[in-house]
Amino acid sequence: MIDTRSTEIAEGEGRIRLEVGDGLAVLTLCRPDTLNGWSWESSRQLGLLADRIRFDSSVRAVLLRAEGRAFCAGIDTTAPGGAITGGSAAERTRNYYEGIRWVHERFAVLARLPQPVVAAVQGYCLGFGFELALMADVRVAAEDAVFALPEARLGVAVDAGGDLRIAREAGAGWAKYLALTGRRIDAATAERLHLVQLVVPGAELEAASHALAAEIAANAPLAVQGIKRAVDTYADSALPAALDRAAMTAALTLTSDDCREGYGAKADRRPPHFTGG
Numbered sequence: 271m272i273d274t275r276s277t278e279i280a281e282g283e284g285r286i287r288l289e290v291g292d293g294l295a296v297l298t299l300c301r302p303d304t305l306n307g308w309s310w311e312s313s314r315q316l317g318l319l320a321d322r323i324r325f326d327s328s329v330r331a332v333l334l335r336a337e338g339r340a341f342c343a344g345i346d347t348t349a350p351g352g353a354i355t356g357g358s359a360a361e362r363t364r365n366y367y368e369g370i371r372w373v374h375e376r377f378a379v380l381a382r383l384p385q386p387v388v389a390a391v392q393g394y395c396l397g398f399g400f401e402l403a404l405m406a407d408v409r410v411a412a413e414d415a416v417f418a419l420p421e422a423r424l425g426v427a428v429d430a431g432g433d434l435r436i437a438r439e440a441g442a443g444w445a446k447y448l449a450l451t452g453r454r455i456d457a458a459t460a461e462r463l464h465l466v467q468l469v470v471p472g473a474e475l476e477a478a479s480h481a482l483a484a485e486i487a488a489n490a491p492l493a494v495q496g497i498k499r500a501v502d503t504y505a506d507s508a509l510p511a512a513l514d515r516a517a518m519t520a521a522l523t524l525t526s527d528d529c530r531e532g533y534g535a536k537a538d539r540r541p542p543h544f545t546g547g
Contacts, residue, residue: 285312288319293330293487294480295323295385302338307346308398310369316402317376324383330487330494332383333479334406335390341415342399347533359525367521370429374513377430381405382502384495386486390479391415392472396454401432404439407498408486409465410479411457412472417465418454425532425544429520431513438505439464 285306287298297319299306323329336342354369356362380387389406395417403409403417419436421428428449437445440463448455460466470478486494523529527547535542 279315279318283311284315285309286315286319288322290323290326290329292484293328294333294483295326295329295331296333296335297323299336299342301346302336302340304346305340305343305394306336306338306399307344308342308402309346310373312346313373313376317379320376320379320383323385324379329385330489330491331483332385332387333390333483334380334387334402335476335479336392338393340393340399341389341391341395342397342402343394344397344399344420354524363521363525366524367517370517370520371514373430374517377402377405384498385491386483386494386498388479388483388486390475391417391457391466392475396420397432398430401428401430401435404432404435404465408467408482410468410470410475410482411460411466412475413457413469414472415457415460415466415469416454417457417460418452419449420452422450423452423532423542424536425526425528425530425542426523427516427519429516429524431509431516434509434512434516436463436465438509 285299285301287300289296289298297316299312301307323332354362354365356365386408387406389403389409390412391403391409392412392415395403395411395415397418397420400417400419419428419432433445433449436448444463447453455463457466457469461469468478468482528542528544531544532542
């Protein structure tokens with residue numbers, strides 16, 4: 271795992287870029303060569319940059335976007351520090367549990383920003399990418415956007431709370447349907463399920479999402495931030511306990527034989543054979 275204590279982003283190692291101007295903070299996932307694959311380092315950088323935004327009084331709204339043909343295609347399995355080790359199965363499970371809780375805390379820094387966050391989504395928005403988009407307050411999707419939580423197909427649980435947020439937005443049945451099957455849905459279906467609020471042609475995504483963030487930024491900041499806090503307090507009342515249960519379930523599955531089988535089968539391009547161990 272990466273050094274979580276560092277507060278710097280090394281030259282050339284940026285996975286997220288921050289630009290501030292005209293009342294907006296723009297966070298850009300900037301590893302298009304990996305389809306903006308997510309890693310421990312991505313989570314660390316997200317928390318650092320969100321902290322910088324939080325106390326910047328010039329920032330009235332945040333735009334979360336991505337370079338390339340995908341928003342985020344999920345975990346970058348090639349990223350350094352991806353595996354968590356331990357002297358025993360119990361210690362490894364414990365270390366995964368704490369690592370996932372740490373990721374939850376980094377995501378929460380973004381989700382709990384006083385400034386509203388607008389996400390602009392194109393192409394693949396899978397796994398961690400889908401969960402990241404769900405952290406935003408409002409989501410705009412290009413017509414080519416594809417959403418999925420494929421974790422169960424790999425032998426692991428949904429670890430960053432995406433299924434819980436789908437339950438909040440679309441209902442428990444849809445959360446189970448998507449998370450238990452791993453099926454992909456298109457932008458039109460995501461809009462119908464209230465998982466995105468606006469669908470636009472791909473060529474219009476940048477302008478439409480920027481205009482929406484600017485429209486929010488033009489409103490009275492105390493009112494905007496108060497509205498966000500009130501809605502979140504109501505909508506997320508049961509979230510902390512559910513996230514802790516999700517972290518433990520994810521830790522157990524990530525250290526399971528089924529997880530090794532799931533990732534091995536994906537690499538070998540064959541159907542997995544899960545045993546429940």
